[in-house]
Amino acid sequence: MNIPVLEIENLKTCFDTRDGMVTAVDGVSLKVNKGECLGIVGESGSGKSVTFGSVMGLVKKPGFIAEGSIRFNGRELVGLNGKEYRRLRGKEIAMTMQDALTALNPAYTVSNQIIEVLLAHDDALTGSRRSKKKQARGKAIEMMQLVGIPAAESRLDDYPHQFSGGMRQRIMIAIALSCKPTLLIADEPTTALDVTIQAQVLELIADIQDKLVMSVVLITHDLGVVAEYCDRVMVMYAGQIVESGPTRDVIDNPQHPYTQGLLNSIPRLSDLDRKITPIEGSVPELIGLAEECRFMGRCLKATDACKTLIEMRDNGVDHQVRCINAGMVL
Amino acid sequence: MTDIGSTPDMNKLNTVAGETLFKRNMKLFASSKLSLFFSAMAIGFILMALGAPLFAPHDPNEADLFLRLLPPAWMEGGDWSYVLGTDALGRDVLSRIIYGSRGSIFIGACVILVATTVGVLAGLAAGYLGGWVDVVISRLVDILLGFPYLIFAIALIAMSGPGLQNIIFALAYKEWVIPCRVVRGETLATRDVEYVEAARAMGASKRYIMLKEILPNILSPVMVVSTVRMAHVIILEASLSFLGLGVQPPTASWGSMVADGRSYMLDEWWLSTFPGLAILLLVLSINVVSQGLRDAFDPKFHD
Amino acid sequence: MNLGKFVERLLQLIPVLFGVSTIVFVMMLFTPGDPVDIMLGDQHVTEQMERALRHDMGLDLPPVERFFKFLGNAAKGDFGLSYYHRAPVAEVIASRLPATIELSLVALIIGLTISIPLGVLAAVKKNSMFDRIATVTSLFGISMPGFWFGILLLILFAVNLHWLPVAGRSGFSFEVEPITHLLLVDSLLRGRPDAFWDALKHITLPAITLGLPLASILMRVTRASMLDVLDRDYITFAEAKGLSRMKVIGKHALKNALIPTVTVAALQAGSLLGGSMVVETVFGWPGLGRLVVESIFVRNYPLIQAAVLFYAFTYVMLNFVADILYTVLNPRVKL
Numbered sequence: 001m002n003i004p005v006l007e008i009e010n011l012k013t014c015f016d017t018r019d020g021m022v023t024a025v026d027g028v029s030l031k032v033n034k035g036e037c038l039g040i041v042g043e044s045g046s047g048k049s050v051t052f053g054s055v056m057g058l059v060k061k062p063g064f065i066a067e068g069s070i071r072f073n074g075r076e077l078v079g080l081n082g083k084e085y086r087r088l089r090g091k092e093i094a095m096t097m098q099d100a101l102t103a104l105n106p107a108y109t110v111s112n113q114i115i116e117v118l119l120a121h122d123d124a125l126t127g128s129r130r131s132k133k134k135q136a137r138g139k140a141i142e143m144m145q146l147v148g149i150p151a152a153e154s155r156l157d158d159y160p161h162q163f164s165g166g167m168r169q170r171i172m173i174a175i176a177l178s179c180k181p182t183l184l185i186a187d188e189p190t191t192a193l194d195v196t197i198q199a200q201v202l203e204l205i206a207d208i209q210d211k212l213v214m215s216v217v218l219i220t221h222d223l224g225v226v227a228e229y230c231d232r233v234m235v236m237y238a239g240q241i242v243e244s245g246p247t248r249d250v251i252d253n254p255q256h257p258y259t260q261g262l263l264n265s266i267p268r269l270s271d272l273d274r275k276i277t278p279i280e281g282s283v284p285e286l287i288g289l290a291e292e293c294r295f296m297g298r299c300l301k302a303t304d305a306c307k308t309l310i311e312m313r314d315n316g317v318d319h320q321v322r323c324i325n326a327g328m329v330l
Numbered sequence: 331m332t333d334i335g336s337t338p339d340m341n342k343l344n345t346v347a348g349e350t351l352f353k354r355n356m357k358l359f360a361s362s363k364l365s366l367f368f369s370a371m372a373i374g375f376i377l378m379a380l381g382a383p384l385f386a387p388h389d390p391n392e393a394d395l396f397l398r399l400l401p402p403a404w405m406e407g408g409d410w411s412y413v414l415g416t417d418a419l420g421r422d423v424l425s426r427i428i429y430g431s432r433g434s435i436f437i438g439a440c441v442i443l444v445a446t447t448v449g450v451l452a453g454l455a456a457g458y459l460g461g462w463v464d465v466v467i468s469r470l471v472d473i474l475l476g477f478p479y480l481i482f483a484i485a486l487i488a489m490s491g492p493g494l495q496n497i498i499f500a501l502a503y504k505e506w507v508i509p510c511r512v513v514r515g516e517t518l519a520t521r522d523v524e525y526v527e528a529a530r531a532m533g534a535s536k537r538y539i540m541l542k543e544i545l546p547n548i549l550s551p552v553m554v555v556s557t558v559r560m561a562h563v564i565i566l567e568a569s570l571s572f573l574g575l576g577v578q579p580p581t582a583s584w585g586s587m588v589a590d591g592r593s594y595m596l597d598e599w600w601l602s603t604f605p606g607l608a609i610l611l612l613v614l615s616i617n618v619v620s621q622g623l624r625d626a627f628d629p630k631f632h633d
Numbered sequence: 634m635n636l637g638k639f640v641e642r643l644l645q646l647i648p649v650l651f652g653v654s655t656i657v658f659v660m661m662l663f664t665p666g667d668p669v670d671i672m673l674g675d676q677h678v679t680e681q682m683e684r685a686l687r688h689d690m691g692l693d694l695p696p697v698e699r700f701f702k703f704l705g706n707a708a709k710g711d712f713g714l715s716y717y718h719r720a721p722v723a724e725v726i727a728s729r730l731p732a733t734i735e736l737s738l739v740a741l742i743i744g745l746t747i748s749i750p751l752g753v754l755a756a757v758k759k760n761s762m763f764d765r766i767a768t769v770t771s772l773f774g775i776s777m778p779g780f781w782f783g784i785l786l787l788i789l790f791a792v793n794l795h796w797l798p799v800a801g802r803s804g805f806s807f808e809v810e811p812i813t814h815l816l817l818v819d820s821l822l823r824g825r826p827d828a829f830w831d832a833l834k835h836i837t838l839p840a841i842t843l844g845l846p847l848a849s850i851l852m853r854v855t856r857a858s859m860l861d862v863l864d865r866d867y868i869t870f871a872e873a874k875g876l877s878r879m880k881v882i883g884k885h886a887l888k889n890a891l892i893p894t895v896t897v898a899a900l901q902a903g904s905l906l907g908g909s910m911v912v913e914t915v916f917g918w919p920g921l922g923r924l925v926v927e928s929i930f931v932r933n934y935p936l937i938q939a940a941v942l943f944y945a946f947t948y949v950m951l952n953f954v955a956d957i958l959y960t961v962l963n964p965r966v967k968l
Binding site: 469473475476477480481482484485486487488489490491561565568569572573574575588589591592595596599603605606607609610613614617618621 | 648649653656657664773777779780782784792904906907908910915925926930932934940941945948952
């Protein structure tokens with residue numbers, strides 16, 4: 001009960017490319033507790049996806065985990081051999097991806113893709129291979145119904161391209177949840193969807209999270225989604241976490257200039273006269289970064305003092321920021 | 331696109347200031363020792379063809395019956411002035427190989443040149459002008475594609491008889507179809523792009539647009555295809571010569587040299603082996619170079 | 634698959650086939666020399682007989698009419714007489730066809746069975762020693778002239794090592810009553826293992842010569858396609874599901890990766906037809922290819938014409954098969 005479901009400590013993941021060593025994840029530390037929903041916010045290139053790719057052990061050459069520790073229910077994952085990792089994936093830790101159309105294999109039916117996970121991991125299936133398949137098929141129908149696919153039984157043998165975008169995302173969720181994992185990592189589950197469908201999918205995830213007492217990591221670039229569904233949130237920028245804390249706190253009282261900038265650039269119905277201020281500049285290259293604040297080039301509060309290594313520092317109850325000028329509101 | 335485990339987009343990360351993508355890719359190409367080696371080999375062959383009289387130790391047609399069927403120099407009975415041995419008529423194999431390169435390279439280059447020119451023009455017309463022009467050209471392409479390559483060439487040669495000009499035409503008749511298809515596809519893709527629209531708005535004639543706006547931008551796939559096809563054409567020409575339908579004696583041609591050597595396969599293996607080896611090396615170098623160019627220019631080639 | 638659409642696609646072939654026939658006919662028209670003169674050679678016949686012969690062959694008709702007569706006859710399977718063989722052209726071609734078909738089939742099998750496993754492994758072990766060797770070998774495979782490779786094999790295995798025969802399709806005293814006309818099949822069906830071995834020994838070198846370049850091309854296609862597939866999201870997702878490596882590659886990747894391989898194979902099968910001409914010449918294989926080459930030297934035009942028409946039709950059908958295969962293998966693409 002006290003061990004966090006997931007604990008990452010000083011994770012550093014690099015890619016050895018022909019242009020140089022890219023440090024996509026630079027010293028990330030975080031914790032996910034049981035039953036909690038953690039939101040990870042950041043733009044493309046912030047390292048949010050690679051962080052959790054590392055958790056799943058899916059970082060491929062030329063990428064590698066250079067430093068750090070990843071503990072799942074207390075068990076160290078870094079250096080785990082392939083066989084052990086495969087037992088965890090799909091069963092204890094599950095993942096969904098952003099684009100369900102490309103994530104589902106176009107050559108196989110949906111039933112095939114759900115059943116294979118069950119056959120691989122579900123110990124509750126008994127009997128001969130044929131009978132296992134039958135049981136798995138039954139469970140697959142249940143899962144499809146759980147995620148709200150109408151006429152599940154008749155659509156079970158359709159191909160992915162025969163479903164709409166929203167349905168495909170649900171199918172992906174069904175696949176991810178079929179073995180009742182402890183941790184679900186949802187990578188941009190709503191980015192490719194219409195706004196109305198987005199809400200449905202997120203409600204679905206929240207609902208299942210309650211039912212199964214599952215921990216969820218919600219990776220997104222959309223702060224609105226985080227505000228609505230996550231207990232805690234972490235903001236990532238250029239491979240580092242720049243702010244972390246309970247969602248309410250971070251949204252009401254953002255400390256890091258980047259977070260403030262993100263919130264300022266969201267139009268709000270309640271405040272139609274307010275001007276939207278975009279954040280000028282762009283994300284720095286991730287090669288050979290100097291030891292200084294990475295947001296400096298775009299920050300309006302930057303001073304010379306920012307040219308050193310900036311650590312996370314406490315700023316309020318359970319609220320941390322990577323900024324020496326935190327607390328100052330411009 | 332999810333990027334949980336894949337390399338961040340490196341093409342943004344350019345290069346030294348001022349260096350274009352083309353230059354960078356060329357540098358990449360040159361950095362591969364293999365590419366450089368085979369480029370040198372290909373150039374070597376071309377030089378050999380051009381400077382044949384300078385390089386060949388003997389006259390390729392000079393027959394000396396007393397010296398017939400000499401083995402290569404390093405074998406027993408060999409003679410270092412006839413390094414690769416002599417054939418049934420006492421002609422120096424090495425010299426014949428050197429002179430033979432002229433035929434192969436010349437024919438290959440001619441065919442590709444003719445085919446590419448015709449193909450590009452046809453493809454541009456078909457892609458840009460559309461309508462009945464496209465229909466006619468596409469139909470023609472489909473029909474010509476209905477013939478296996480060698481069969482078509484052989485049929486044409488059966489009709490017109492063998493000989494240098496006839497081979498070139500026989501091969502070119504089918505070959506133009508390939509650049510035509512590529513160009514047509516590319517033209518269709520770029521037809522409605524902004525800069526073309528702009529040119530049209532400024533009142534440019536169709537011919538102008540086709541030649542000045544579209545053409546320069548589709549050249550690179552055409553060049554890639556042409557180099558690949560060159561290798562093919564050289565093998566085809568050699569096959570035709572081997573069958574006796576290509577370059578006629580006494581002109582030295584690698585294909586016919588291999589054919590002649592067949593009768594002596596039992597004891598004088600070198601007569602067929604070396605000319606064939608020459609074909610292999612030339613085609614190999616062309617293939618390696620074209621592959622290297624393709625890889626260097628391919629943005630997905632991260633290593 | 635929609636039958637209606639299938640038939641529609643089939644019908645679309647007709648204009649192409651028509652066009653092909655037209656070209657073959659036009660080629661025939663422009664062939665130098667008078668067919669009757671060539672046919673008769675030195676024989677003396679009366680003017681009357683000559684005229685009758687011309688009329689018979691339709692040579693006195695205007696070109697368009699001749700064309701339709703040509704088509705009509707072709708549809709009936711009548712391609713005229715091969716004076717060289719003193720037999721109808723159709724008969725001569727039919728007698729040599731099985732040898733070419735058998736050779737092409739075996740070459741195709743060799744090509745596929747070598748290329749697919751190698752291509753898949755090379756992609757999975759990208760940039761390893763295995764991959765490098767495979768890539769280099771395939772590069773040699775596509776750069777090598779077929780006739781030279783065949784001769785090299787002959788020199789090595791037949792002349793020097795005496796393991797395999799030098800030429801031909803079967804030795805003496807290995808006659809077998811034909812059923813399918815494919816020696817390998819027939820010898821087994823008739824319970825003649827000795828004939829089978831003999832046929833196998835004879836077909837080995839030619840089939841390898843024809844099949845290895847094909848294998849090289851297919852290996853490269855498979856490798857490239859596999860590499861592309863391995864990069865796709867659904868492979869990552871399959872791994873995220875915790876499936877075994879075998880399942881990820883053998884099930885998820887393979888089915889998608891093989892699509893280009895199979896379609897290219899169907900297309901290349903057509904150039905096997907062309908390549909067989911060279912290979913049959915090198916190995917003295919009694920097939921259609923060698924027949925065509927011989928016919929050119931004796932100016933046996935009716936036979937050449939018929940053969941070209943046959944090859945072209947087969948090639949068009951093979952392309953069609955390739956198209957259909959593609960739609961079958963790829964559930965997303967409808968006919």
